[in-house]
Amino acid sequence: MEKLNVLTERFPNMDVNALKSKLETVEDLDHLKQLNLNAAIAKSFDAFQETLNADSIE
Helix, strand or coil, X not given: CHHHHHHHHHCCCCCHHHHHHXXXXXXXXXXXXXXXXXXXXXXXXXXXXXXXXXXXHC
16 A cells, blocks of 8 residues: 555554554545655654554544
């Protein structure tokens, strides 16, 4: 899945697929672009997960 490419490359030993269902609910293109950027610059997989979880609360 294209939405997971950056995460899969950056964090190959993490369960990236666990985020798949949450990412699939994001329909706004600008939000997806921001999440992709966050995936590229996140300090860790957990940091990206925290960002994703915080986004779903809003």
